Amino acid sequence: MPSHTQQETTAPAELRTSVLRDAAFARLWTGATASGLATWALPFILGLAVLDGSLTAAGLGLVLAVRTAGFLVAVPVGGILADRHSRRGAVLWSGLAAAIATPAIALDPGGPVSLAAAAVVGAGQGACRPAYQALTAEVVAPGQRRQANAAMTFAVRITTLLAPGLVALLATTTGTGTLLLGTGALWLAAALVPPAGTRAPVGEPAARAPFHAEFADGVREARRHPWFLAGLFALTAVIATGYSATGVLLPMVSRDHYGTEAVLAGALTAYTAGALAGAVLVARWSPRARGWFALAGLACYGFAPLSLLAPVHPGVVVAAYVLAGVGIELFNVPWFTAAQREVAPDKLARVSSLDFLLSYGLAPVGLALIAPAAAVYGTEAVLGVCAVVCFLAPAAAALAPGARRFSGAAR
Template identity: 70%
Template sequence: MTEKAAPPSVFRNTAFLRLWTGTTASGLAMWALPFVLGLAVLERSITAVELGVVLATRTAGFLAAVPVAGVLADRYARRVVVFWSCLTAAVVTPVIALGMGRSLLLMAVAATIVGAGQGACRPAFQALVAEVVPESGRQQANAAMTLAVRVTTLVAPSLTALASLLVDARALLAVTAAVWLLAALVPPGGNGRPVQADATRAGFVADFVEGVREARRHPWFLAGLSALTVVIATGYSASAVLLPVVSRDRYDTEAVLAAATTAYTVGALLGAVLIARWRPRAAGWAALAGLGCYGLIPLFLLLPVHPFVLIAAYAVTGIGIELFNVPWFTATQREVEPGKLARVSSLDFLLSYGLAPVGLAFIAPAIDQFGTSAVLIACAVICFAAPAAAALVPSSRGFSARS
């Protein structure tokens, strides 16, 4: 592997700076909502059951909107899709506050629409990077985008908690709506025209299927997405369900839970900084090796290791996931036909994010049926094996048909 000189900072690109700001704002608003609703439970404005329903409907709206948004963002200017999706989330977020203590149905419907707004902007934001940043700067740009996501993951809960000292949950929802409005207004216009000149001649299903065909033209993409999907569905689910249990039962403290989750995010930040400048020769193999680091989590949840070893495993996994994410997004923007990029990106979000709840739903019954050790061993093997299998696809070496 060799290292090449990094291009000038993408933050000198005003259009990208606006896009980065808008993406950061949308991420902040998206991550803040669950914590605001959690505060509403503490205030007794809603119950824990109502919280679960609202978050579930938000996720359903997100997943339903992603494939639709992929088609729309390829039919029309991506900036327009970002504007209307974020504006929808901004307008409807206060409706959740109106339903607090009055109508669970109103809150659930509003959360579904907000989730749809959140999901609809994802493929458009991803495609806009390719429009406003030259190819030589996209890896750095994608690293900056994922860095923003990780920072908001750390900052959103803290800012929400601090703000709750001054205002109640209803007021915080209004603030969240204002952040969504910022996300709607700030991003740049890209090329300012429909990407598909003849898109209106085909129906939605035909357009979506065309995006699937485009994805199938890239074996490295199918292999990498399959690996990512099963790693998230198993490794992420095992961590979400069993880390709190291991922290309590093995180490007798919730501090390990907090430290491990924080270490993962800090590791991801370090990984984003590293991959912003590092250009491995076999970028795809390096990325898949980073994804394979996720196997460390179920492995060390299984083994009776010192808590610092478990925390270090989470940090390494965080580094590894960004060593995968950034080259993955960059390769998708480079290799996929521009007029189909949003649809292919929507498949990425739909499968990798969409199957995570499925994994969470099955992990507890699997533990009851087969035992914790067997489930953790299976998850570790899958997390190591899936990226290794993806690496066997010839074009996976550089995430390119030219590999």
């Protein structure tokens, strides 16, 4: 079977040139950052609408649920379209759809118009994710992709850190409608700023397979890489348990064990700070056993629920979340880079869509089940199970063929 593997080696000139100085990557990074900022800002803007009375709490939940549904439907479709047509085109049209629909949410808060607009926004967000991932492989040379992916994930963490405060600051001088217009402008930048890729559309329209057949082809490509399937299931398990413990049980523990929300705020800030540090570290260092190294980083998320099992000094909780943040980026960057290196280039967007569909798609399931489980079995039992899953799932994935280096090649 022909191999699509590319060595992560570069010519001396390429090694001396930072990807951050490349104009094409700078445009790609700017577009991805704009889409991330728009994605993270929207829930906070809608939360402000609840506070000013223009949207009910039930309406907020419904709008966000519809946005999530649009995301989940569009991710696999976007992956197919990005492989079938140009990745730049997929980024353009998905960003334009979100740019047009975002301000429309303010026209009928909680009503049919806003729900339809939220679905389109979610679809645009979902369709652009695999397209951006595949476009990175086109714009960036193989030897610079690890650095590029680290810069991209660094931008994601910066947006999660800055978006809430920026929205709150702007809300002091402007209304929800204006903020949604600004978010739409961010989506417009995400659509128009990225550069063109190097790959032409695949096949003539008459020769193209049906959507379900092309999706199945992407699944077959993913199955060709046992390390990818094992890592994806480990990532999904960690997000569905550890992430859910953070989202649902951390606020309860902060209130019940410590009597203050300061531990909640400190832990979340520590997680983001750790993730930023992890992105910087992994951009500069790539161990030989990069797959095992990445899976060990993913397992570090288990320290987050473990630190919540019993009342400990708040500094222990903060330290655990710093470690979890560092670890998640030690996983993310090698993971994305390996997919761009190992997966067949004409199927990369579809395989990436499987990644986002499972890891993000099952997260709401974990969030929905964690609180009822805690009510039935107790918070400590649920946190213990979450910690065990976070530790064991990556360890099991490390046993898969190719997991040591996230590669099917013997090198």
